[in-house]
Amino acid sequence: MLESSFWQGLLSVDPKDVSSSDVLRDCCDGKVFVSNTFFQENPSCFKLVLYQDAFEVVNPLGSAKKKHKVLAVYFSLLNISPHARSNVDHMQLVLLCREKDFKDFGHDKVFSELLTDLKILEENGIMMADKTVVKGALYCIAGDNLGSHCIGGFTENFSSSVYLCRYCLLTRTDFQGADPAVCGPQRTPENYRSATEHLEREDVSEVHGVKFRSVFNSLQNFDVCTPGMPPCLGHDVFEGVLSYDLAVYLRYFINTKKWFTYTHLNRRIKQFKYKGTDASSKPCEVSPKALKLGGQAVQNWNLLRLLPLIIGDKVQNPQ
Structure with missing residues (x-):
């Protein structure tokens, strides 16, 4: 993979050439990246992002709940442009471990091989096809809040x-x-x-x-408090703040402004012509009694984006 012209082209791009001091377009524009001396001294290095999450491989509501829960760790590279990096094809599996074994054996043993590879990468690097040596370092560890606190020792x-x-x-x-x-x-x-x-x-x-x-603080160029564990937009925003706030706005439109009803809103949500990836993550119906939206992160995000198209003609005083 590293021998391909695709990767050679990515490594030849200097982040300073695509960054802007007053525009935040990607991770390389942020203070965490700019303040990392390793990335500044090695502009063509591998910039790794780890992603960790636990998932059930059986029915999470049955008698086997948590019995077969698995912790998975993946990695991606900031060298890939943002629009391509969002594609899951570029996420590579690093390790799998039963959550029970993870708790029994601990962080040191489970992450030992991964940490060894990361230390080799930042100290010695990898020899490319053209005989050049490229180093790399961990930029951040992404995940939900519970997983991030677990990995970070909080x-x-x-x-x-x-x-x-x-x-x-x-x-x-x-x-x-x-x-x-x-x-x-x-x-x-x-x-x-x-x-x-x-x-x-x-x-x-x-x-x-x-x-x-945290065992990841044994790396030379990473610290969980730089900060090295970004917030989870899916949980914090789309399943958190947005799910409550948007429900309040809709309640105001319906109960106070009388612009439409929950029945009318839900019918439009159901009958809206969703296209592309939106069709596989259609927004959920909105319950009149619920304090928050009931959808998953991407469903709530789609409802927020498409709401002006769904009920925009019902807004009587947009000023």
């Missing part, structure tokens, strides 16, 4: 933990008693390291929401 009980954020040191009391948009002191590699050193010295289960030092 507390995973979001309903009761004092510290519930992997980006800042905001406490639950401050979050519930103030503006929900308030942020605490930012987590940094320094205070993360201080917390893990405290854990090693004292007999405590967690310090400032940190339970253990």
Whole structure:
């Protein structure tokens, strides 16, 4: 694969040539990438993104629930242009492990081979077909919030933990008693390291929401608090904020403005002529009694995008 002209062309592109200081178009425009000295000193290196998630291979509602749950880790490359990188064909499987075995054997053993390969890549690199050596480094680890907290060594009980954020040191009391948009002191590699050193010295289960030092922090050019574990837009936005806010807006349009009814809205959602990939992820019907939308992330995203086409003619005072 690395011998193909396709890959040779990708590696010859300097991110500085396609980046812009005032426009955020891709990961290479962000502060995390720009502040990474390895990527700046090796512009043609491999820039890896790991993605982890756990899934059920049997009925998740039956008696075998969680019995056969599997943790999967994939990787993609930021060297690929964004429009091509969104295609799942470019995601490669790294490892599979039963979640039960993952909990029994621990992070060190499960990720040991992967970490060995990553260290070789960032220290020695890979020899290409033209005899040049190309190094690489881990840019980030993507995943849902529960998986990211697990990999990063943070507390995973979001309903009761004092510290519930992997980006800042905001406490639950401050979050519930103030503006929900308030942020605490930012987590940094320094205070993360201080917390893990405290854990090693004292007999405590967690310090400032940190339970253990992530094994991925053994890499030279990656840290979970740079931040190295981005938020999950699918869960946080499309199944989170959007699902509640859009339900509120629709309730206002229907109950207050009287522009249409839930029956009329759901009929239009059902009869709308979906095309392409939208046809396989049609939005769900909206329940009059539900506080949030009931669809999955891509279904809620499609409803948000297509809503002006579905009910736009019913809006009577667009000003």
